[in-house]
Amino acid sequence: MPRRRGRVPAALLIPAGLGLLFLVLPLAGLLIRAPWTTLPQRLTEPGALTALRLSVQTATLATALCLLLGVPLAWVLARVEFPGRRLVRALVTVPLVLPPVVGGVALLLVFGRRGLLGGWLDATFGLTLPFTTAGVVLAESFVAMPFLVIAVEGALRAADHRYEEAAATLGASRWTTFTHVTLPLVAPGLAAGAVLCWARALGEFGATITFAGNYPGRTQTMPLAVYLALETDLESAIVLSLVLLVVSVGILVALRDRWMTNA
Amino acid sequence: MSARSMRTAVAVLVAAGMVAAGLALAGCGAGDDQATGGTEGGRVTVFAAASLTESFTRIGKDFEAANPGSSVTFNFAGSSALANQITQGAPADVFASAAPANMTTVTEAGNADGTPSTFARNQLVIAVPRGNPKGVASLTDLTGPGVKVALCASQVPCGAAARTALDAAGVALTPVTLEQDVKGALAKVKLGEVDAALVYRTDARAASAEVTGVEFPESARAVNDYPIVALKDAPNPTGARAFVAYVRSAPAQAVLAEAGFQAP
Numbered sequence: 001m002p003r004r005r006g007r008v009p010a011a012l013l014i015p016a017g018l019g020l021l022f023l024v025l026p027l028a029g030l031l032i033r034a035p036w037t038t039l040p041q042r043l044t045e046p047g048a049l050t051a052l053r054l055s056v057q058t059a060t061l062a063t064a065l066c067l068l069l070g071v072p073l074a075w076v077l078a079r080v081e082f083p084g085r086r087l088v089r090a091l092v093t094v095p096l097v098l099p100p101v102v103g104g105v106a107l108l109l110v111f112g113r114r115g116l117l118g119g120w121l122d123a124t125f126g127l128t129l130p131f132t133t134a135g136v137v138l139a140e141s142f143v144a145m146p147f148l149v150i151a152v153e154g155a156l157r158a159a160d161h162r163y164e165e166a167a168a169t170l171g172a173s174r175w176t177t178f179t180h181v182t183l184p185l186v187a188p189g190l191a192a193g194a195v196l197c198w199a200r201a202l203g204e205f206g207a208t209i210t211f212a213g214n215y216p217g218r219t220q221t222m223p224l225a226v227y228l229a230l231e232t233d234l235e236s237a238i239v240l241s242l243v244l245l246v247v248s249v250g251i252l253v254a255l256r257d258r259w260m261t262n263a
Numbered sequence: 264m265s266a267r268s269m270r271t272a273v274a275v276l277v278a279a280g281m282v283a284a285g286l287a288l289a290g291c292g293a294g295d296d297q298a299t300g301g302t303e304g305g306r307v308t309v310f311a312a313a314s315l316t317e318s319f320t321r322i323g324k325d326f327e328a329a330n331p332g333s334s335v336t337f338n339f340a341g342s343s344a345l346a347n348q349i350t351q352g353a354p355a356d357v358f359a360s361a362a363p364a365n366m367t368t369v370t371e372a373g374n375a376d377g378t379p380s381t382f383a384r385n386q387l388v389i390a391v392p393r394g395n396p397k398g399v400a401s402l403t404d405l406t407g408p409g410v411k412v413a414l415c416a417s418q419v420p421c422g423a424a425a426r427t428a429l430d431a432a433g434v435a436l437t438p439v440t441l442e443q444d445v446k447g448a449l450a451k452v453k454l455g456e457v458d459a460a461l462v463y464r465t466d467a468r469a470a471s472a473e474v475t476g477v478e479f480p481e482s483a484r485a486v487n488d489y490p491i492v493a494l495k496d497a498p499n500p501t502g503a504r505a506f507v508a509y510v511r512s513a514p515a516q517a518v519l520a521e522a523g524f525q526a527p
Contacts, residue, residue, distance in 0.1 A: 220441075230344065231347065
């Protein structure tokens with residue numbers, strides 16, 4: 001039973017309604033303008049499927065990379081006291097506020113052919129990252145990892161320390177505690193972070209085009225294909241956008257039902 | 264006024280303010296253009312091909328100096344993106360395209376005021392890092408092992424021209440990237456990530472501090488005409504016509520020639 005009933009104040013209801021419209025109308029526009037009659041034929045165009053497959057693959061690999069590096073980073077930020085921790089935390093969130101194109105340029109300056117590490121990687125291992133699928137994964141990870149780190153760190157901070165302390169008292173090493181107590185404890189937060197990270201990676205545009213370029217089948221992900229289709233064929237761009245929308249909403253809904261019911 | 268009614272009044276004001284702000288946001292494109300559009304000159308919004316960035320920026324300044332009270336705002340991008348923005352109703356006064364095809368998109372949609380006129384021509388060169396470390400002298404050299412090449416995507420004029428030139432030369436080339444506009448392709452050369460890119464002579468010249476432009480004979484087969492037109496729904500029609508006329512005048516043509524454009 002609500003504590004105070006009565007009319008919902010207009011001062012909240014009106015802006016809330018406007019906010020909802022603002023978020024939903026563009027999506028409705030996409031649905032309304034979609035060329036439904038030619039949709040099946042446009043969808044099966046090889047270019048669209050190639051871009052979609054590449055997008056899903058790279059976003060998944062990027063999420064794996066972010067989990068591998070981001071979870072330990074979040075743990076260190078949440079559980080280890082060290083000088084400059086606040087600064088490190090701020091640094092981790094920089095890619096969130098950085099325009100992705102700037103992130104792409106920064107990646108080139110480090111991993112590019114003339115970059116700080118790129119030249120060495122090329123000379124030592126013959127490894128070049130720009131214009132490769134690996135480069136796409138790297139660009140997506142750079143932009144998406146903060147989402148994961150923030151979500152997992154938040155979950156770690158909110159988790160009850162007493163379970164970890166009990167495990168330690170019972171003789172578990174810090175590593176065992178991490179794998180057997182901490183990780184299961186923060187699993188919902190971890191799943192939420194991974195989904196956010198994946199969604200952000202799937203939509204990545206700026207850093208990808210700057211760092212990895214645009215070549216069908218190798219670095220042209222869905223958002224790049226949408227942008228390029230926009231140059232000539234609005235309807236194709238709408239169809240591609242629609243596919244991206246359906247895939248991301250579909251996966252978000254599916255995962256939410258499975259893992260995040262209480263998150 | 265009681266505290267309660269005071270609160271209600273404030274809340275209503277806030278809500279009204281938000282609605283007003285929303286309406287202002289929605290209408291701002293048309294609103295402030297009309298405010299300045301009535302005076303002679305006023306603000307002229309020019310949508311111009313990326314390859315016109317340097318020369319049009321200068322021509323815009325000259326135009327402002329020649330027409331006191333006027334100000335020119337540019338939107339530089341790939342011609343096809345601009346053509347799309349215009350047909351989608353972007354509030355532009357003038358459209359200057361790097362190829363007739365993109366201009367046709369605009370004229371066929373009924374967005375042009377009058378017939379477009381060609382004001383410049385441009386040709387491709389091979390942009391290589393300054394000093395040409397790989398010794399690129401022809402299109403064929405671009406197919407050598409370990410030579411990374413950036414092209415424009417075929418949807419944009421520089422990409423279409425590159426395709427024509429490569430076909431004319433009978434050279435089968437696999438680029439590492441297909442960039443959205445000519446400046447993107449040039450940037451990859453400047454950053455040293457590719458060994459060469461096919462860009463306009465004017466772009467190579469504008470970046471002569473970092474890149475060298477290598478001329479090649481087949482570029483004569485892919486000359487781009489640059490058309491310009493005032494737009495029918497221009498917020499500032501007088502300014503639009505004045506700017507188009509200025510671009511065709513002797514001082515502006517001198518700026519274009521200096522940038523490496525050929526006269527129409």
